[in-house]
Amino acid sequence: MPKTDLNPRQRRAISALMTCPTLAAAAREAKVSERQLYRWLYDEPVFQKALRTAQDEALSSTVRNLAAMGTEAAETLRAQLSSNDATPGVKVRAGDVILSQMARLSELADLEARIAALEQGAKHGNA
Numbered sequence: 515m516p517k518t519d520l521n522p523r524q525r526r527a528i529s530a531l532m533t534c535p536t537l538a539a540a541a542r543e544a545k546v547s548e549r550q551l552y553r554w555l556y557d558e559p560v561f562q563k564a565l566r567t568a569q570d571e572a573l574s575s576t577v578r579n580l581a582a583m584g585t586e587a588a589e590t591l592r593a594q595l596s597s598n599d600a601t602p603g604v605k606v607r608a609g610d611v612i613l614s615q616m617a618r619l620s621e622l623a624d625l626e627a628r629i630a631a632l633e634q635g636a637k638h639g640n641a
Contacts, residue, residue: 519560527551528565532572 520528523546530543537555541548554561594600594608 520564524554524558524561524564527554528561528568531565532568 523544527540527544527546530540531537531551534540534543537551538548541551544551555565591608591612594604595612597605600608
């Protein structure tokens with residue numbers, strides 16, 4: 515977590531919020547009252563920003579890990595699809611996953627291009 519203007523209790527609270535399943539558990543872990551935790555969450559912009567930063571860093575780390583596993587997952591699907599030992603059901607499932615994900619990626623790429631065009635239009639007053 516980057517250095518901020520948070521006090522030690524707030525830093526503990528952010529760490530607890532990142533690891534605990536509930537606000538009550540996070541408050542206990544951070545050794546603050548639930549009421550105090552709610553106050554920081556809803557009334558303290560510096561705390562809110564630090565929590566968003568911690569959440570963004572955690573999400574970025576997760577995305578990097580998933581991206582690293584993506585190649586292996588794709589290779590596994592390819593191996594099953596072309597394996598002589600795989601049952602027809604396994605091959606059909608592997609093919610279905612591949613085609614479904616290709617369609618999804620195509621849709622996402624299309625949406626990204628459309629959003630970029632809208633944003634460009636808005637910048638130039640063509641919205």
